[in-house]
Amino acid sequence: MKITIVAGARPNFIKIAPIIKAIEKKQNEGAKLSYRLVHTGQHYDKNLSDTFFEELNIPHPNANLEVKSGSQSVQTAAIMIAFEEELLQNPCDLVLVVGDVNSTMACAIVAKKLNIKVTHVEAGIRSGDMTMPEEINRIVTDSITDYFFTTSTWAGENLLKYGAEPSAIHFVGNVMIDTLYQNLDRISAPSFWNKFDLEAGNYIVLTLHRPANVDEEKSLVNLLAGIDKMVGDKKIIFPIHPRTKAILGEQNLNLKNILFVEPQGYLNFMYLIKNSFAVITDSGGISEETTVLGIPCFTMRNNTERPETQNIGTNTLVGTSIENLKKVFGEFLANGPRKAGIPELWDGKASERIIAVLLTK
Structure with a gap:
């Protein structure tokens, strides 16, 4: 299986990092699985993009579409034009998109029009606020997705209301939390920590x-x-x-x-x-x-x-x-703070579950 993974903005980079690690783990175990990483360039400030690739040990993207900024329509159109050319030159079996940014929706649309299956990681979440561009991106993406991976049972219920096939919905947990757990022993104080006399809790x-x-x-x-x-x-x-x-x-x-x-x-x-x-x-x-x-x-x-x-x-x-x-x-x-807990399956293993499911498709 050839997978094209799309990343466009800061939250995307955090979400794809553990997915790539899970793919590489399966490759080392002999699975017939490969990936191509496409950065749309939606976030192009170094502090919002390049830094995350370096810190999270994400491989250098195979392609950077370099679309940069623009209005919602201009940016979405630029991503679609560039991503279509990318897929025509580099065919794949599956396009994997994450989150809810313009890159997520734009690349999902392009893939489906080229008859390529779409996987949406973090599918089914809804704010109910149609003034948010992200909400439109979520709804459009989920309307054409083939395989849904959700962070909660509530997200799965949303998808069922929208008519998704139950067999296509997979509750796997939260890939953002995978990244958090994988890097907790690597986090470090910023350069201004001492300058501002920062201490834990102050x-x-x-x-x-x-x-x-x-x-x-x-x-x-x-x-x-x-x-x-x-x-x-x-x-x-x-x-x-x-x-x-x-x-x-x-x-x-x-x-x-x-x-x-x-x-x-x-x-x-x-x-x-x-x-x-x-x-x-x-x-x-x-x-x-x-x-x-x-x-x-x-x-x-x-x-x-x-x-x-x-x-x-x-x-x-x-x-x-x-x-x-x-x-x-x-x-x-x-x-004082109220009593709280950690949601089900937010255990650092969501990415492994995602790849295990995809290998059965």
């Missing part, structure tokens, strides 16, 4: 990138000012996304606790998360990692496509208003 990690939180400059500044004031004497480490940085520009925000840093590589970022007091974010993936690491997480969104992180894990959905965040965070400071 700082909060902040990440913001979703349009609802960062696209309007005034509301973003008000949000940051509110977060800055509510944390007491805790430092706030804010690895600022290039898009968010551009919106803020060069203005002096006069913030007491928030420390702006460059986007971090995986090993440094996981060290920051693991040793933090808490995390404030609008990312879905980070809430999965905090759940496994036992770190309180406050997600600034009105919905989540990962309800297991809220129902079982450490994640609390707080909406997008600073007032509600202050209320919920205040309750956390007063009462």
Whole structure:
């Protein structure tokens, strides 16, 4: 079986790393299995792409489509054009896509139109928010997928509602957690650790990138000012996304606790998360990692496509208003973290299960 694996953005790189390791393990055991890795170039900042290949020991991509940025339609179209040429020149039996970025949807469409089977890793998750480009990417991708690999039984139930064949749905666990477990003994403090006098538990990690939180400059500044004031004497480490940085520009925000840093590589970022007091974010993936690491997480969104992180894990959905965040965070400071656990099959073996299933197809 020849598999083409697609990666386009930071979360994709983290998800494909253990899948590649699982393939190579089976190859060493004599399985007739090969892969070709295609990087679409959707994330092209070195701190958002190249670093992850180096740190996670992912082989250099066989092809980089170098599509870079653009509007949703421009970027999706560019990926489709380039990926079609890639598949025509390098035929395969299966295209494996992960997550919910534009590359995921675009490459799935191209593969199906070339009559190539599609595997979707992290299939079936839904936020119910059609204003999110990712939600559209999920729905479209799952509508044409042949083999679904899910992180939860809830995701499988979503797929059944959409008409997926039960025999095509495989609950395997979470590949993001595979990567976390495989690298926990390699995580390391970032270069600014001593400069900022950071210690375990004396700082909060902040990440913001979703349009609802960062696209309007005034509301973003008000949000940051509110977060800055509510944390007491805790430092706030804010690895600022290039898009968010551009919106803020060069203005002096006069913030007491928030420390702006460059986007971090995986090993440094996981060290920051693991040793933090808490995390404030609008990312879905980070809430999965905090759940496994036992770190309180406050997600600034009105919905989540990962309800297991809220129902079982450490994640609390707080909406997008600073007032509600202050209320919920205040309750956390007063009462301490709530009891939480780790979802079923988030045990570091999801990738092995995926490859074992594919070898039966």
